[in-house]
Amino acid sequence: MLVVKNLSKSFGPIKALENINFCLKKGEITALLGPNGAGKTTLLRLLTGVYSPDCGEVTLNGYNISTQHQQALRQFSYVPESGSLYPELTVFEYLQYISQLHRQSHQDFVDSLVFLIKQLDLTSVINQKTETLSKGYRRRVGIAGALLSRPEILILDEPTEGLDPNQKFSLRHFLKEYSKDRIVIISTHIMEEVSATANRVILLNKGKLIRDTYPEELKKLSADNDLEEAFRKITE
Amino acid sequence: MRTEIITIWKKDFISLFYSRQAYFLIAIYLVLSMVATFWSGGYFQIDNTSLLSFFIYQPELFIIIVPALAMRLWADERRYGTIELLLTQPVRPLSVVLGKFLSAWSFCLLLLFLTCPLWKTTSLYIKTDNLHIMINYIGCFLAAGFLCGISCCISSFCSGPISAYILAVFFCAVVKQMNFDYFLKPLGSSGELLQKIAQSLNFDAHYYHILQGQLGINNIMFFGVSIIVFLRFNSIAVDYKRG
Numbered sequence: 479m480l481v482v483k484n485l486s487k488s489f490g491p492i493k494a495l496e497n498i499n500f501c502l503k504k505g506e507i508t509a510l511l512g513p514n515g516a517g518k519t520t521l522l523r524l525l526t527g528v529y530s531p532d533c534g535e536v537t538l539n540g541y542n543i544s545t546q547h548q549q550a551l552r553q554f555s556y557v558p559e560s561g562s563l564y565p566e567l568t569v570f571e572y573l574q575y576i577s578q579l580h581r582q583s584h585q586d587f588v589d590s591l592v593f594l595i596k597q598l599d600l601t602s603v604i605n606q607k608t609e610t611l612s613k614g615y616r617r618r619v620g621i622a623g624a625l626l627s628r629p630e631i632l633i634l635d636e637p638t639e640g641l642d643p644n645q646k647f648s649l650r651h652f653l654k655e656y657s658k659d660r661i662v663i664i665s666t667h668i669m670e671e672v673s674a675t676a677n678r679v680i681l682l683n684k685g686k687l688i689r690d691t692y693p694e695e696l697k698k699l700s701a702d703n704d705l706e707e708a709f710r711k712i713t714e
Numbered sequence: 715m716r717t718e719i720i721t722i723w724k725k726d727f728i729s730l731f732y733s734r735q736a737y738f739l740i741a742i743y744l745v746l747s748m749v750a751t752f753w754s755g756g757y758f759q760i761d762n763t764s765l766l767s768f769f770i771y772q773p774e775l776f777i778i779i780v781p782a783l784a785m786r787l788w789a790d791e792r793r794y795g796t797i798e799l800l801l802t803q804p805v806r807p808l809s810v811v812l813g814k815f816l817s818a819w820s821f822c823l824l825l826l827f828l829t830c831p832l833w834k835t836t837s838l839y840i841k842t843d844n845l846h847i848m849i850n851y852i853g854c855f856l857a858a859g860f861l862c863g864i865s866c867c868i869s870s871f872c873s874g875p876i877s878a879y880i881l882a883v884f885f886c887a888v889v890k891q892m893n894f895d896y897f898l899k900p901l902g903s904s905g906e907l908l909q910k911i912a913q914s915l916n917f918d919a920h921y922y923h924i925l926q927g928q929l930g931i932n933n934i935m936f937f938g939v940s941i942i943v944f945l946r947f948n949s950i951a952v953d954y955k956r957g
Contacts, residue, residue: 564729
């Protein structure tokens with residue numbers, strides 16, 4: 479379970495997030511939705527401990543990210559928006575490095591690697607340096623790195639950016655399967671992504687949580703049952 | 715914690731060689747070392763039983779080389795955006811700091827190892843004091859660790875490798891040259907205690923002590939404690955940058 483209570487964060491005079499509250503349970507794919515500058519990435523960075531909150535708390539499976547940092551870090555994996563990888567490493571070396579940081583046994587690493595290479599179609603680039611990869615492959619390698627330890631909570635910032643339609647389809651299918659007994663959070667501003675993947679939507683605007691609902695409920699806010707129109711209506 | 719440190723140390727150390735930066739630094743260091751030894755150090759003019767002409771300019775050389783090694787450790791993580799990835803892995807910040815520091819320090823050990831042929835060649839022509847040379851190498855290694863500590867700390871505050879390099883060279887030079895004698899001498903005997911304290915914090919004083927063949931617990935303590943302090947600052951910098 480992921481619980482966010484009274485979370486606020488400011489950068490100087492700018493209030494990036496203000497009094498955010500929600501609770502996520504297993505089996506949910508939650509889309510963090512909002513226009514640019516709404517505070518989606520800041521919220522993800524607070525959830526993952528990259529930023530410290532000004533007030534409020536985040537607990538991941540009962541571990542507070544600020545006070546029980548190490549235990550909390552073991553509960554999730556995070557794929558940042560930048561999809562940054564170490565340019566000097568090959569895909570295999572990168573995945574091995576991440577696995578070692580997670581103190582996975584060699585056998586666990588091999589098992590996860592075989593599964594993920596097949597699932598994310600990385601066979602052809604496994605020995606290629608990450609700096610030579612296309613954006614789509616870089617994203618998939620980042621996701622593979624996050625999935626190596628099979629985390630209870632998976633947090634993805636713009637997961638399908640740079641992927642072709644086939645890759646998007648297979649990733650969405652995979653995430654749906656994966657979320658059956660886990661928590662998946664995706665940050666996006668692509669409505670197609672929300673419709674295809676999410677079963678819960680948290681809508682942010684100007685640093686505030688303005689809706690915590692289901693995609694179907696959100697659609698009802700527009701005349702044509704259109705998510706994009708509903709989004710515009712709420713955030714304008 | 716040990717596994718985490720080894721993982722990060724190994725990756726950062728090997729990465730140096732992938733980027734070819736290591737080969738470049740090795741070449742620069744060896745050329746400058748030999749120029750300093752034979753030209754500035756007066757290799758043929760002085761008594762070289764302890765290879766003094768080689769060791770005398772090592773801190774100055776490390777001030778140029780070490781920041782180039784350390785600048786990429788943290789600044790590159792920021793440049794490539796991998797810092798976010800690293801900070802969300804289940805590793806203690808101290809393990810990351812130590813792993814990175816050790817990768818730079820062990821590269822300095824490699825650099826020093828590569829100068830051993832000079833020791834061997836010298837010993838063919840004159841009777842060298844091998845124990846003294848060994849102590850000098852240890853002193854040199856400790857001095858390199860001291861400068862690695864400062865450089866890693868500076869790198870963790872900077873967002874670009876160039877600014878990290880320039881600032882690290884500046885701070886290493888300032889800390890190495892730090893001498894309070896000018897300010898404390900006018901105080902005369904009343905400033906004796908302060909002078910003693912200042913002397914105990916002087917890099918050159920400790921390094922040249924070791925070059926005289928006195929490894930000494932106080933010298934080891936000076937370098938050891940300084941390294942710990944710089945690593946602590948490094949840890950604080952990482953937390954501070956976390957926001």
